[in-house]
Amino acid sequence: MAIAEHAPETISRRRRFLKLPVGVSLALGWLGLMIVVAFGAELLTPYSFTALDLKARLSPPLLMGGSLAHPLGTDELGRDVLSRLIVSIRMSLLIALFGTIIAASLGTALGFLAAHFRGKVEQLVLMAIDFQASMPFMIIALSVLAFFGNNLVLFIALMGFHSWERYARIARGLTLAANEQGYAAAVRQLGAGPGRIYGLHILPNIASTLIVSMTLTFPEIILLESGLSFLGLGVQPPLTSLGNMVGYGREYITRAPWIMLAPASAIVVTTLSISLLGDWLRDRLDPTLR
Amino acid sequence: MLTFVISRLLRAGLTILFVMTFAFIVLRLSGDPALLIMSVDAPPEAVAAFREAWGLNRPIWEQYFSYIGHAFTGDFGKSMRDGRPAIDLVMERVPATLAITMPALALKIGLGIPAGIYAALHRNSMADRLTMAASVAGFTMPSFVLALLLVLVFAVQLGWLPASGSGSLDHAILPIITLGTGGAAIMARFTRSAMLEVLGQPYIRAASAKGVNWHRVVSRHALPNAAIPTVTIVGFMVGSLVAGAVVVESVFAWPGIGRLLVSAVANRDLAVVQAILMVIATWMVAANFTVDLAYGWLDPRVRNATAH
Numbered sequence: 086m087a088i089a090e091h092a093p094e095t096i097s098r099r100r101r102f103l104k105l106p107v108g109v110s111l112a113l114g115w116l117g118l119m120i121v122v123a124f125g126a127e128l129l130t131p132y133s134f135t136a137l138d139l140k141a142r143l144s145p146p147l148l149m150g151g152s153l154a155h156p157l158g159t160d161e162l163g164r165d166v167l168s169r170l171i172v173s174i175r176m177s178l179l180i181a182l183f184g185t186i187i188a189a190s191l192g193t194a195l196g197f198l199a200a201h202f203r204g205k206v207e208q209l210v211l212m213a214i215d216f217q218a219s220m221p222f223m224i225i226a227l228s229v230l231a232f233f234g235n236n237l238v239l240f241i242a243l244m245g246f247h248s249w250e251r252y253a254r255i256a257r258g259l260t261l262a263a264n265e266q267g268y269a270a271a272v273r274q275l276g277a278g279p280g281r282i283y284g285l286h287i288l289p290n291i292a293s294t295l296i297v298s299m300t301l302t303f304p305e306i307i308l309l310e311s312g313l314s315f316l317g318l319g320v321q322p323p324l325t326s327l328g329n330m331v332g333y334g335r336e337y338i339t340r341a342p343w344i345m346l347a348p349a350s351a352i353v354v355t356t357l358s359i360s361l362l363g364d365w366l367r368d369r370l371d372p373t374l375r
Numbered sequence: 376m377l378t379f380v381i382s383r384l385l386r387a388g389l390t391i392l393f394v395m396t397f398a399f400i401v402l403r404l405s406g407d408p409a410l411l412i413m414s415v416d417a418p419p420e421a422v423a424a425f426r427e428a429w430g431l432n433r434p435i436w437e438q439y440f441s442y443i444g445h446a447f448t449g450d451f452g453k454s455m456r457d458g459r460p461a462i463d464l465v466m467e468r469v470p471a472t473l474a475i476t477m478p479a480l481a482l483k484i485g486l487g488i489p490a491g492i493y494a495a496l497h498r499n500s501m502a503d504r505l506t507m508a509a510s511v512a513g514f515t516m517p518s519f520v521l522a523l524l525l526v527l528v529f530a531v532q533l534g535w536l537p538a539s540g541s542g543s544l545d546h547a548i549l550p551i552i553t554l555g556t557g558g559a560a561i562m563a564r565f566t567r568s569a570m571l572e573v574l575g576q577p578y579i580r581a582a583s584a585k586g587v588n589w590h591r592v593v594s595r596h597a598l599p600n601a602a603i604p605t606v607t608i609v610g611f612m613v614g615s616l617v618a619g620a621v622v623v624e625s626v627f628a629w630p631g632i633g634r635l636l637v638s639a640v641a642n643r644d645l646a647v648v649q650a651i652l653m654v655i656a657t658w659m660v661a662a663n664f665t666v667d668l669a670y671g672w673l674d675p676r677v678r679n680a681t682a683h
Binding site for chain 1: 390397401404511514516518523526527531538614618619639645648649652663
């Protein structure tokens with residue numbers, strides 16, 4: 086029904102899809118670059134990110150009169166800022182990627198469970214959603230870190246709990262709506278099991294809304310991770326992430342602002358790009374959210 | 376209206392109980408508190424004495440109820456750092472946090488709501504585009520980056536304001552601006568979309584068609600209806616004031632709850648963390664409760680929906 090009604094629109098919509106606004110193209114370009122950097126980190130770093138160069142401590146970047154040897158300058162121990170930046174980008178993107186995937190899978194699964202079983206299961210899921218939504222996640226994350234201590238696996242898992250409730254809500258609501266529609270009932274009548282109905286029929290139909298939510302979660306996790314790492318409670322040295330670098334650079338803000346400016350701009354440009362892309366995707370894929 | 380208030384109160388109480396249970400479970404999951412607090416090589420008699428003193432050798436449900444009972448009287452145990460009651464440590468930090476978060480909230484509301492209304496009424500104008508651009512920046516700029524940029528400009532380059540610390544009015548300016556501007560941008564975005572939503576409704580067109588003058592349409596028909604979603608955001612911002620201050624207080628070495636939380640987490644001072652968790656949860660719940668009441672007051676549909 087819904088598809089038939091919109092059929093004449095699809096052609097013009099596809100045409101619009103191909104014509105990218107300048108901002109979105111720039112955002113896509115930047116994100117492409119970030120992905121290349123994340124995957125090719127080993128090949129791209131001019132130095133090891135922990136290598137010390139004590140003779141060239143706090144050397145300024147090229148733009149501020151530095152040398153080609155360290156294009157983005159060095160930090161207080163003479164470590165190359167560019168190399169650290171590349172490794173940090175990979176770390177931050179990896180955490181955000183895993184966090185987003187965990188949150189989306191967990192939330193969607195719980196939303197399906199709630200919509201499938203209704204009754205007590207649904208009440209339980211709804212209560213958990215209310216609880217999660219009523220506490221700022223930053224506080225939950227901080228208390229979990231306080232109680233459990235910190236390691237990278239726990240930290241990534243913790244990021245995966247960020248905003249799962251958004252997916253649970255969307256998945257539950259859309260599944261309830263889908264169950265009312267003909268197609269889910271038709272497949273059920275044909276004898277398909279719940280796994281098949283949810284995985285092959287309902288999930289593809291609600292995927293666009295979930296993907297749009299992922300473009301919200303991803304930058305949120307980058308910001309959360311970098312905030313916690315900035316406070317010294319996230320990624321622990323010798324590993325490094327963007328927030329971590331800003332946190333260390335803060336102490337040299339008067340003498341060597343570049344240590345902090347490079348990762349800070351990477352955070353801002355990346356989250357900005359994803360948000361622009363997400364806004365644009367939302368307009369294209371999911372007119373209901375506008 | 377009374378059933379409405381009572382049902383919301385019950386819900387608020389339940390949320391607080393939830394948070395306390397969460398803290399209890401997480402704390403017990405994280406390992407033996409006796410071994411956590413005392414060193415690993417402490418003599419077994421000392422560990423046993425500690426368990427006895429804290430009731431850790433009692434059945435788990437008994438511990439749970441005594442924990443809840445103590446929590447309701449504000450007793451969260453003593454800070455492991457300086458042995459003072461945790462709740463006192465937290466409470467004496469509250470005024471400092473409010474001193475920067477309240478002006479920041481005023482900034483968010485005073486700047487964000489008028490900007491959002493103006494942008495909606497002048498859609499696609501230059502002012503609208505600027506507001507939207509600022510709101511995207513407000514969303515994507517982490518507070519610590521904004522804070523450090525402000526420090527770089529106003530403290531390091533210009534030397535007008537102190538970079539961190541507390542004690543004078545000057546010290547509070549940068550934290551307030553950091554907290555306020557990001558929130559104002561978000562506020563403006565929400566107000567704008569709430570206004571646009573309302574302005575597209577048939578009753579606005581009907582009022583204009585009837586010949587009601589536009590100022591009156593906006594002030595009498597559009598604004599009260601747009602106020603409902605806006606109140607939600609204001610409530611959410613009030614609720615997350617303390618949480619939002621965590622990072623900013625740490626950057627500016629401002630002696631509030633947020634900074635206490637960060638140091639308590641770093642030192643694993645669990646009693647203090649629990650006390651802060653409860654204070655923030657109570658604050659959030661109170662804010663949500665107020666929003667619910669405001670809803671009932673603003674929107675007769677909400678208050679009557681629960682009456683029958």
